[in-house]
Amino acid sequence: MQAITSGAAPVYFNEQIYSEITRYIEQYSPSSVVILTDDNTYADCLPLLLDQINFPMEPNILVMPAGEAFKTMEVTVSIIDELSNLLTDRKALMINLGGGVVTDLGGFVASIYKRGITYINLPTSLLAMVDASVGGKTGVDHGMLKNQIGVINNGAMVGVDIDYLATLPENQMRSGFAEIIKHGLISNKDYWSAVRNFDPGTMEGLDVLIRDSVVIKSDVVLEDPTEKGLRKILNFGHTLGHAIETYSLESDVMDDLLHGEAIAVGMVMETYLSVKRFGFPESSLYDLMNLVRSYYRKVSFPENALEEINTYMLHDKKNVGGRVNFVLLEDIGVHKIDQTIDPELIKEAFEFYVNEV
Ligand SMILES: NC(=O)c1ccc[n+]([C@@H]2O[C@H](COP(=O)([O-])OP(=O)(O)OC[C@H]3O[C@@H](n4cnc5c(N)ncnc54)[C@H](O)[C@@H]3O)[C@@H](O)[C@H]2O)c1
Ligand SMILES: [Zn+2]
Missing domain, CATH: 3.40.50.1970 (Rossmann fold)
Structure with missing residues (x-):
């Protein structure tokens, strides 16, 4: 290779x-x-x-x-x-x-x-x-x-x-796959379709999928080594996802999530935000949901979880000047960085995951 x-x-x-x-x-x-x-x-x-x-x-x-x-x-x-x-x-x-x-x-x-x-x-x-x-x-x-x-x-x-x-334990394998799914969403339609067509049952083509994923990450990093702009797209799904991960680890009433398990939830929610804010194609949101359903168990959130998740988001190190910054998508591979989102819409995205996935 x-x-x-x-x-x-x-x-x-x-x-x-x-x-x-x-x-x-x-x-x-x-x-x-x-x-x-x-x-x-x-x-x-x-x-x-x-x-x-x-x-x-x-x-x-x-x-x-x-x-x-x-x-x-x-x-x-x-x-x-x-x-x-x-x-x-x-x-x-x-x-x-x-x-x-x-x-x-x-x-x-x-x-x-x-x-x-x-x-x-x-x-x-x-x-x-x-x-x-x-x-x-x-x-x-x-x-x-x-x-x-x-x-x-x-x-x-x-x-x-x-x-x-x-x-590598299977749950760690699935957790890592979330970053491959992310690379699919932020890169281009060819890679997105390769990710969707990958069969974890046979693992056929995993080496090519990994190599292409490394190319995607390394190209982004090359263009923006110190995260001034473009590199932020690698945080897709991570603003909500990371807060959900931290919440799951800190809360006594919810099972701990692995990083990728939380990022998968974050990606569904942030793709929903992308549909609402930038007209990201709904059909691709549903493709993502099918993919997430096939790799990850549905996460159940305790009551009032969102309030605490919001608090964790405020501590995100990627925030600047107290604003929670999202990376959203207009389409597969088309990015909108540094977006702030109305709390009502975040609530809607959260409920979308809870009710629809
Ligand atoms: N530097 C970056 O750009 C960057 C990007 C993303 C994540 N990270 C960091 O990566 C870390 C998470 O990485 P991770 O998920 O690999 O966690 P990890 O290193 O804890 O590995 C997960 C578990 O798998 C075990 N393991 C690893 N390889 C194995 C193998 N081949 N066989 C059996 N067991 C194996 C490890 O011992 C560990 O128990 C986080 O700290 C995160 O912040 C860094
Ligand atoms: Zn990650």
């Missing part, structure tokens, strides 16, 4: 990754190699990586606890301590092998350790493959706030090997 070399960090696919990493190590000649994993990718993914590459020196393997709860400064500092104890110098190479938590935190550590060492992302979750590992955003959560601390800094390359997905 052809590499993507237009972005700030080239993206290689499947077997080619390992020859590229080997070549990179030969050329760059790092003083040491550090591989960051989490508990799960240490057990499930590291053997595959070590099988594929003959490292010229024994790599140092670091393991962090798995999960978003550990994407913190405390874990960052503990990894930095481990690097110091290993006498890791500025010419070390760090390889982040894991989901978005490992690539975000590992990229951040690599960006600040001794003012920065070079790093490679090897995403192992679907979400990290099509989203988190590409684009150079690194960082950790702090207090209640997600991605509160971080830098934008690209690694030397990204390697997407779908063989890692064999051990």
